[in-house]
Amino acid sequence: MTVLGIGIGYGVATLVAMFSGMPIAFALGAVALVFMAIYMPSASLDTVTQNVYEEMASITLLSIPLFILKGAAIGKSRAGQDLYSALHAWLHRVPGGLGVANVFACALFAAMAGSSPATCSAIGSAGIPEMRKRGYSGGFAAGIIAAGGTLGILLPPSVTMILFAVAAEKSLGRLFLAGIGPGLLLVTLFGVYAVFRFRREYATAKELYERTGANSAILTDEKFTMAQRFGALPRVMPFVVLLTGVMIALYGGYATPSETAGLGGLLALLLIALIYGVWKPSDLSPILTSTVRESTMLMMIIGMSLLYSYVMSYLHISQSAAESIVAMDLPRWGLLFAILVLVVVLGFFLP
Template identity: 80%
Template sequence: MSTLAIGLLYGGATLTAMFSGLPIAFALGTVAVVFMYFFMPAASLDTVTQNVYEEMASITLLSIPLFILKGAAIGKSRAGQDLYSALHAWMHKVPGGLGIANVFACALFAAMAGSSPATCSAIGSAGIPEMRKRGYSGAFAAGIIAAGGTLGILLPPSITMILYAVAAEQSLGRLFLAGIGPGLMLVVLFASYAVVRYRQEYARAEKAFAAAGTDHPILKVEHYTMVQRFSALPRVLPFVVLLTGVMIALYGGYATPSETAGLGGILALALIAIIYGVWRPTDLAPILNSTIKESTMLMMIIGMSLLYSYVMSYLHISQGAAQAIVAMQLSRWVLLFTILGLVIVLGFFLPPVSIILMTAPIILPPLKAAGFDLIWFGIVMTIVMEMGLIHPPVGLNIFVIKNIAPDIPLKDVIWGTVPFVILMAAAVLLLCLVPGISTALPDMVMGPATVR
């Protein structure tokens, strides 16, 4: 059987397994094992566990459960709500300041937790009710939190970036640094939209009040004294210091990513014990259970995805697909946007973890041959995958928001995220026009890359 026929059969079997309702890890693992049985030497089945172990025996992957522990420790405490409250107290006089505070809180929490769902849940559980109480529409409130949560896979430490660094064989430190500039750019874009949308909703409320005397919560003015503002800081600053310390340890060369993750996890547990009194076994049990469940789920997906990629490579499917793409002789920008279109389509059905590990063997060789910087592309691809977190049918963040705000119709949640999807697409175009937004910081801190 030709490589093309095997490749088409492999892709068809994968789609069938996924649409059958099997969990992603088992769907990929099943397809890989079946094709090993029919198309690879019989002895290869005896090495399934060895192959999975060898693919996962990466010191970089060790950091994933440790970063998850850090995120769970912070997410299960009141740190997210306190962070949001402090930012709101300082920004309430700015037009749309409540929306901006939520964007900034999502960005800071994402940088501490490294998880999009955790960011949505931690900030949204406090932020959405507060925005609704002050007159923000359900779509506006849901969109801000859903979009802000996506920063969890762009701002370091990002589990998605860790996997990309492994798959693309790129420097994790350089990749983390490359995400900071685009992450801040998205924060500015989201905050700017929050101001514009707030002014629109405020103007409508004023018009309704002038026409019919209809009062609206958004028209009420809040006041915070300086004492109230400064009293909100003590519980927040230790976590900002933790974030800063972890970054200094990582980028200053004082610790490896795994050591940094371990240090961050221990310090996060220490902080919630000191600040929130979370130290008893009954308090720690939900944190450890969450860490174990999420780590197990992710590592299962990673292991099966790597086995899936190994079989694809052994059968020359990935090499053949890469060669076919190169043979099409597309211009480099047409090639890039074709691949990004593929990532968008896959984002309809798959989480970022699976997209990276399944597509890396196919899309990275042609991109490298076309002269694209794989660190830069990793950031662009991450933003495109962020879009997948807030557009249907999967849209993980959409369903997280629906879970914490069941009173907001799903239609409103989806429509609320649309402007942010457009802003992310604009950010991708800006990165294509000005790649230095992502590459300047790693070049400045770590020196120019020897191979681009």
């Protein structure tokens, strides 16, 4: 009953925090301290600061603010819009090419930022207005960005994979490699869906035009000359160089993930300084502010989650839950289904 009560307490506190706007980290830490005071020796409270610090003093976690810095440098400057515009120029002949361009832009940005919210913000701020202006329905435009944004935590480097590697003590390099195949598969499926959905909306708009004469922007045949298309290539090349350099350093064994994150952040700042003239303190302020805010939020969640895990383990809640699951004797597909349902539910609340 004690285990069940503590589990329910954590669940309720987390849900209240999610829906009230209270930081999740604060709720986790507060509940952890309460249960430490009630069920654990008083001496354990004296070691809270030391335990949290020791768990967070990890060289792997250093890569989180550096990867966020790289994403913020691209997303908060004109670089993200240029990437999107160049892809649109080359894919405009494909049915739904604008939607496909948004998917590819999300994939490329995800491979540089490692964050789903950053990907949605950077590409969506330019992509959604452009799609709406060209006649795409609101649901279609928002759906493409929402789906493409999920690539941020799948394609390496992924901040979520870094957190998992630290918590589960797994190889970060192997996790990054494991995300490439599923990520590319999703990019392909999203692109194919964008083509089919565009054809359906185009057919509906054309039928409406023939019946009532109401014209839609989606029927406009936009054209780009070869000069315009090749002129857009230089906008993409810096991203290719940045992405290639980081990947070679990481998977070629020349640098650790943390060192690669530092290299990526430095290259991103150098790129926007040389190409876009973003080097003044007033220009860098939004980038650094965004980096500090998101990094602080994540590190607080990590620290309090580690404290949460410590209490769960000390009180044998984790072990009891694992024993209960094993006692159910579920078939392997049933167990996999249950795990996936849990991941889906968590995905509603955790980025």
